[in-house]
Amino acid sequence: MIDKSSSTPLYILVKDYIIKLILSGEYPPNSQLPTEYELMKTLGVGRATVRTALSQLENEGTIVKKHGVGTFVAERGKAFGFEPFISLSFTLEKIGLKSTNSVVGHNKVTVSDGILASRWESGLEVFHIKRLRQAEAYTIAIEDFYVTKELYSKLEGADMSESIAHTLLSKVDWSIKEFDNKIIVREPNEEEIKTLFLRDESKVVELTRWMYFEEFEEPQNFVNFVIPLDILEFPFLR
Amino acid sequence: MIDKSSSTPLYILVKDYIIKLILSGEYPPNSQLPTEYELMKTLGVGRATVRTALSQLENEGTIVKKHGVGTFVAERGKAFGFEPFISLSFTLEKIGLKSTNSVVGHNKVTVSDGILASRWESGLEVFHIKRLRQAEAYTIAIEDFYVTKELYSKLEGADMSESIAHTLLSKVDWSIKEFDNKIIVREPNEEEIKTLFLRDESKVVELTRWMYFEEFEEPQNFVNFVIPLDILEFPFLR
DNA sequence: AAGTGGTCTAGACCACAAC
DNA sequence: TTGTGGTCTAGACCACTTT
Numbered sequence: 001m002i003d004k005s006s007s008t009p010l011y012i013l014v015k016d017y018i019i020k021l022i023l024s025g026e027y028p029p030n031s032q033l034p035t036e037y038e039l040m041k042t043l044g045v046g047r048a049t050v051r052t053a054l055s056q057l058e059n060e061g062t063i064v065k066k067h068g069v070g071t072f073v074a075e076r077g078k079a080f081g082f083e084p085f086i087s088l089s090f091t092l093e094k095i096g097l098k099s100t101n102s103v104v105g106h107n108k109v110t111v112s113d114g115i116l117a118s119r120w121e122s123g124l125e126v127f128h129i130k131r132l133r134q135a136e137a138y139t140i141a142i143e144d145f146y147v148t149k150e151l152y153s154k155l156e157g158a159d160m161s162e163s164i165a166h167t168l169l170s171k172v173d174w175s176i177k178e179f180d181n182k183i184i185v186r187e188p189n190e191e192e193i194k195t196l197f198l199r200d201e202s203k204v205v206e207l208t209r210w211m212y213f214e215e216f217e218e219p220q221n222f223v224n225f226v227i228p229l230d231i232l233e234f235p236f237l238r
Numbered sequence: 239m240i241d242k243s244s245s246t247p248l249y250i251l252v253k254d255y256i257i258k259l260i261l262s263g264e265y266p267p268n269s270q271l272p273t274e275y276e277l278m279k280t281l282g283v284g285r286a287t288v289r290t291a292l293s294q295l296e297n298e299g300t301i302v303k304k305h306g307v308g309t310f311v312a313e314r315g316k317a318f319g320f321e322p323f324i325s326l327s328f329t330l331e332k333i334g335l336k337s338t339n340s341v342v343g344h345n346k347v348t349v350s351d352g353i354l355a356s357r358w359e360s361g362l363e364v365f366h367i368k369r370l371r372q373a374e375a376y377t378i379a380i381e382d383f384y385v386t387k388e389l390y391s392k393l394e395g396a397d398m399s400e401s402i403a404h405t406l407l408s409k410v411d412w413s414i415k416e417f418d419n420k421i422i423v424r425e426p427n428e429e430e431i432k433t434l435f436l437r438d439e440s441k442v443v444e445l446t447r448w449m450y451f452e453e454f455e456e457p458q459n460f461v462n463f464v465i466p467l468d469i470l471e472f473p474f475l476r
Numbered sequence: 477a478a479g480t481g482g483t484c485t486a487g488a489c490c491a492c493a494a495c
Numbered sequence: 496t497t498g499t500g501g502t503c504t505a506g507a508c509c510a511c512t513t514t
Binding site: 009010011045046047048049052066067068069 | 485491492493494
């Protein structure tokens with residue numbers, strides 16, 4: 001039961017109650033939390049109150065709701081807190097753009113020149129995954145993802161149409177040592193104009209990222225995103 | 239009025255309706271939108287539906303609600319969409335940590351050596367603002383913010399206890415050209431252990447950022463954040 | 477005092493997933 | 496079929512800001 005005479009909003013108390021449940025260890029990651037109905041009965045509050053609390057916890061990444069199934073404790077890798085800094089899916093979702101991914105290329109490449117050779121030795125074999133992000137039938141971003149063999153083996157079985165960053169942060173047990181992001185605003189090239197349906201004056205934002213883990217000297221991951229500047233500014237324009 | 243027979247949720251339709259109001263130009267930035275009661279009457283829907291729509295739009299940064307006053311169209315600078323990438327306040331809020339800032343230093347410094355000299359010429363005068371981020375009486379981050387005279391003059395009158403990144407992105411009319419972020423996980427130094435009340439084994443995350451605008455060759459802004467790794471992983475631990 | 481958004485309840489029906 | 500979360504309404508009272 002909950003002390004309703006407190007001046008703090010009820011839904012905050014409900015939130016704290018659920019956090020305590022999780023911290024107590026009684027509900028480990030992936031376990032199912034009490035249902036909304038159970039929480040209502042246990043705490044003696046209305047459903048809207050329970051749902052406000054759950055919805056905030058979901059937004060904050062503490063729990064995951066599955067329609068028709070139940071509410072579960074989110075799995076958090078050691079590096080989970082980095083997600084906002086490195087997941088494009090995360091960012092796009094927070095600004096109101098739900099996107100889906102489609103894998104359009106999946107192959108092995110040998111580092112020889114260009115940007116890859118700037119931090120990887122020539123001759124190294126890495127895996128390349130090319131994806132397009134789509135929202136409402138429009139392509140909104142082009143993504144090129146490169147990983148070493150070592151990291152690739154850790155991603156075995158992962159659904160590549162999901163957020164790779166999320167998979168990487170929750171499944172990989174290595175420790176992040178460093179990552180370098182560079183973000184540049186520039187003119188699009190021909191291919192980008194066609195793929196992203198850009199208008200003449202539009203610019204694109206290019207994000208590149210190198211990721212390092214404690215366990216290795218060499219970077220294990222390189223990512224290159226290209227997204228129209230307009231979309232970051234006005235996501236509701238599509 | 240709204241077509242309730244549609245299969246899309248009502249609150250999405252309400253959301254789209256409000257977005258159209260804004261896009262039409264009838265409600266420019268900072269103007270007051272119809273009140274919740276007016277929206278209920280105009281669209282013939284319940285208040286919870288209106289509030290769900292408004293609450294999502296607020297989370298996405300499209301509108302701002304002011305208790306006891308009304309709902310307003312958010313002001314978005316040209317670079318608004320970069321906010322998730324560069325605002326620590328934004329990130330902390332999204333993972334459930336509301337923090338306040340206190341300015342503990344505000345002075346002018348001359349670049350001579352160290353990290354500042356890596357991209358700024360020796361002898362350059364820049365402004366330095368040191369802030370501590372606090373949540374629930376604990377200091378959770380140390381921030382050192384450096385700007386050139388040019389950029390500093392643009393921030394005139396800004397409330398330094400607010401998010402500087404937000405002010406910078408919504409008030410400055412320059413165009414972002416590039417920013418470089420580096421994020422490193424490392425052992426804390428003595429001062430950090432004391433200020434952040436770190437336990438022995440705790441590590442810290444250090445974020446550094448250089449920011450460039452189209453209008454200048456030189457970087458205009460350098461930021462250094464230090465935050466305990468624990469807090470990014472488990473914000474509810476405080 | 478009036479008007480705004482903030483919190484909360486009770487109850488209804490729908491959509492989805494699993495048995 | 497059952498149980499879960501998703502959407503929605505009507506109505507109440509509270510807290511904050513402005514007049």
